[in-house]
Amino acid sequence: MKTRWLPFATxxxxxxxxxxxxxxxxxxxxxxxxxGEAIPGEVEVCPVELPGRGTRLGEGLVxxxxxxxxTMAAEIEPLLDLPFAIFGHxxxxxxxxxxxxxxRRVYGREPAALxxxxxxxxxxxxxxxxxxxxxxxxxxxxxxxxxxxSEKALANARFMRVFLPVLRADYTMVDTYVYTRxxxxxxxxxxxxxxxxxxxxxxxxxxxxxxxxxxxxxHRFPGGHFFLREAQGxxxxxxxxxxxxxxxxxxxxx
Numbered sequence: 001m002k003t004r005w006l007p008f009a010t011x012x013x014x015x016x017x018x019x020x021x022x023x024x025x026x027x028x029x030x031x032x033x034x035x036g037e038a039i040p041g042e043v044e045v046c047p048v049e050l051p052g053r054g055t056r057l058g059e060g061l062v063x064x065x066x067x068x069x070x071t072m073a074a075e076i077e078p079l080l081d082l083p084f085a086i087f088g089h090x091x092x093x094x095x096x097x098x099x100x101x102x103x104r105r106v107y108g109r110e111p112a113a114l115x116x117x118x119x120x121x122x123x124x125x126x127x128x129x130x131x132x133x134x135x136x137x138x139x140x141x142x143x144x145x146x147x148x149x150s151e152k153a154l155a156n157a158r159f160m161r162v163f164l165p166v167l168r169a170d171y172t173m174v175d176t177y178v179y180t181r182x183x184x185x186x187x188x189x190x191x192x193x194x195x196x197x198x199x200x201x202x203x204x205x206x207x208x209x210x211x212x213x214x215x216x217x218x219h220r221f222p223g224g225h226f227f228l229r230e231a232q233g234x235x236x237x238x239x240x241x242x243x244x245x246x247x248x249x250x251x252x253x254x
Contacts, residue, residue: 003075004049004055004056005048005049005072005075005076006029006046006047006048006049007029007047007049007054007055008029008030008032008033008036008045008047008049009036009044009045009046009047010036010039010044010045010046011044012041012042012043012044014041014042015041015042015043015044015082015247016042016043016082016083016247016248017042017043017044017082017083017084017085017112017243017246017247018043018044018046018079018083018084018085019039019043019044019045019046019084019085019086019087019243020046020048020076020079020084020085020086020087020099020111021035021045021046021047021048021087021088022048022050022086022087022088022089022091022092022093022095022096022099023047023088023089023091023092024089024090024091024092024118024148024226025090025091025143025167025170025171025174026053026143026148026149026163026166026167026170027053027089027092028049028050028053028054028055029047029048029049029054029055030047030054031047031089032045032047033047035047038236038240039240039243040240040243040244040247042243042244042247042248043240043243043244043247044082046079048072048076050062050068050072050095051068052165052166052169053166057162061165061166061169062169062173063169063170063172063173063176064173064176065094065095065098065173065174065176065177068095068173069095069098069099069102070102072099073099073102073103073106073107076099076103077103077107080103080107080109083246083247084109084111084112085111085112085113085114085115085243085246086099086100086111086113086114086115087115087116087117087239088115088116088117088119089117089118089119089228090117090118090119090126090199090225091119091170091173091174092117092119093116093117093118093119094119094122094174094177096114096115096116097114097116097122097211098122100114100185100187101182101185104185105182110185110186110187111185111187112187112246112249113187113188113189113190113242113246114185114187114188114189114190114212115189115190115192115239115242116189116190116191116192116208117191117192117193117227117228118192118193118194118197118199118200118225118226118227118228119200119204120200120201120203120204120205120207121204121205121206121207121208121210121211122177122179122211123179123181123207123210124201124203124204124207125174126174126199126200126204127198127199127200127201130171130175131168131171131175132172132175136160136164136168139164139167139168139171140154140160140163140164140167141154143167146199146224146225146226147223147224147225147226147229147230148225148226184210184211184212184213185211185212185213185214186212186213186214187212187214188212188214188215188216188217189208189211189212189214189215189216189217190217190218190219190242191205191208191216191217191218191219192219192220192221192227192228192235192238192239193205193218193219193220193221193227194220194221194222194223194224194225194226194227194230194231195220195221195222195223195227196222196223196224196227197223197224197225197227198224198225199225200225205218219238221234221235221238
């Protein structure tokens, strides 16, 4: 099912599980485009494209988490005919968490698992620059230092004119996010972290335990905030094994 929200969704005739993917601040759905080619056939990869970027560049940006998640939940509801999991990197982890709670509240459906990479628990802000206090240059420099932007992209003035409003809107959404405590999710939460990530704190990792009554597992890989690239092979292998297990577990009777 390809829509403006899911421009790169794969279609697997034998799919047993759908994976909704959310990128980091300033990112877009294209980040996950290759996952569908490498992931086991039991899993249908659905990279989610947020407004104002990538294939939706002409649309208005959204800097409110409640507005984004409520709108997105209605668009994603048709995908709930199969078991689903959610993956989010950095800001995407926060978006994925709030989407999981909204889908439970509105449609009575929870993911088979919530997979979060490089993100503190929602009750613990990331230790990074904020949109309100930083110039465009400071924001882009911070992203470059964390490994999220190449030197070539940083020096491309045309690219930066398009990219910076997206990055600022995403940072604003995270800066203005207000965490409210609800009953924990029942699904397992898998947290993926880089051993050299200075943005994610020990407390931020540990506090994810409070957000589920199910299993909580931390997976550590060498690298920083963007260890997904630095340790891509081992990271994807770990993700794919888990997704295959989830797909078959959800397909089994009982």
